[in-house]
Amino acid sequence: MYMQPNIVDYPNTFNATYPSRNHEYTKEKVAKMSALIEEKIKHFKAHPTLGIICGSGLGEVTKAVKDPVTIAYKDIPGFPRSTVQGHAGQFVIGYIHDVLVVCMQGRFHFYEGYDIGTCCLPVKLLKLLGCHSLIISNAAGGLNAEFNVGDIMIIHDHINLMGFSGNGPLVGPNDESWGPRFFSMHNAYNPAFIKAAKEQMRKKNMPEHVGVYTALGGPHFETVAELRMLKSQGVDAVGMSTVHEVVMARYLGLHVFSFSLITNKCPTTYDGDKNVNHQEVIDTGREKAHVLVDFVRDLVPVLDSIKD
Numbered sequence: 001m002y003m004q005p006n007i008v009d010y011p012n013t014f015n016a017t018y019p020s021r022n023h024e025y026t027k028e029k030v031a032k033m034s035a036l037i038e039e040k041i042k043h044f045k046a047h048p049t050l051g052i053i054c055g056s057g058l059g060e061v062t063k064a065v066k067d068p069v070t071i072a073y074k075d076i077p078g079f080p081r082s083t084v085q086g087h088a089g090q091f092v093i094g095y096i097h098d099v100l101v102v103c104m105q106g107r108f109h110f111y112e113g114y115d116i117g118t119c120c121l122p123v124k125l126l127k128l129l130g131c132h133s134l135i136i137s138n139a140a141g142g143l144n145a146e147f148n149v150g151d152i153m154i155i156h157d158h159i160n161l162m163g164f165s166g167n168g169p170l171v172g173p174n175d176e177s178w179g180p181r182f183f184s185m186h187n188a189y190n191p192a193f194i195k196a197a198k199e200q201m202r203k204k205n206m207p208e209h210v211g212v213y214t215a216l217g218g219p220h221f222e223t224v225a226e227l228r229m230l231k232s233q234g235v236d237a238v239g240m241s242t243v244h245e246v247v248m249a250r251y252l253g254l255h256v257f258s259f260s261l262i263t264n265k266c267p268t269t270y271d272g273d274k275n276v277n278h279q280e281v282i283d284t285g286r287e288k289a290h291v292l293v294d295f296v297r298d299l300v301p302v303l304d305s306i307k308d
């Protein structure tokens, strides 16, 4: 769906149009959202330090949270709503071990009709709530032949296909008080976090998959020709999220750990009946919920203790 561009008065000369509404999410506006949440969690007498964005069907990760406070997105004025099955549309805030975490059960996707800046608003909110690091999870199709359905792949890099064509969250005026105009995406996925996660996987006898993720605009799944192209370019897992959230997180100076649950295999041949569908994605998430809960629960204190 094409979004009506937002028209903004650019100083002095002309009206510019921007594909991202990021610049509308000013410090003042996002701070109002953050204040509403802070009011509901003030009994913790601490601010959350780690944000967790739950992918499609991966909301059960919140089972690891003790004494949770739940806040619906609809109760935060100006915050978008989740429209996709498997995204409950609420914050779940509480402790995992001794780390106060904010989980987002539900993210926003470009294909829902949100511009790419709005898809990244949650990252700005998590920053203002006090998070120094994020765990960003997603459900993804596996392109790497070594991956089985139900495996976890640690993301060590991405290809920003939507950003390639100018559809990035930071296109438009920049407010330096959030972050710099230009910044590096080198090692955007924190190497120390990756090392710690691999150690967890080894201890748990999980396959230690590490790979490259890419996101397409969706909502349709990919053709065989598209998947073959992506595979030839080094992509291991395919989804419709995460990449732009990671761009926003790095812009804001947040440390990132990200992983995909491989919910389906991506078909790269025309034979057989290999139709990917969203129900399969959700079902795999539910079936693997116990693995995800265990993985995230043990990872949180380790990641929280790594400050750079």
Ligand SMILES: O=P(O)(O)O[C@H]1O[C@H](CO)[C@@H](O)[C@H]1O
Pocket: 054, 055, 056, 057, 084, 107, 109, 137, 138, 139, 140, 218, 239, 240, 241, 242, 277, 278, 281
């Ligand atoms: O990336 P998450 O939100 O996990 O969701 C993935 O699952 C959905 C497709 O089934 C798409 O939204 C894709 O991006």
Ligand code: HPA
Pocket: 139, 140, 141, 142, 221, 222, 238, 239, 240, 263, 264, 265, 266, 276, 281
């Ligand atoms: O195969 C897929 N393609 C794109 N997005 C996805 N999200 C889950 N599985 C997939």
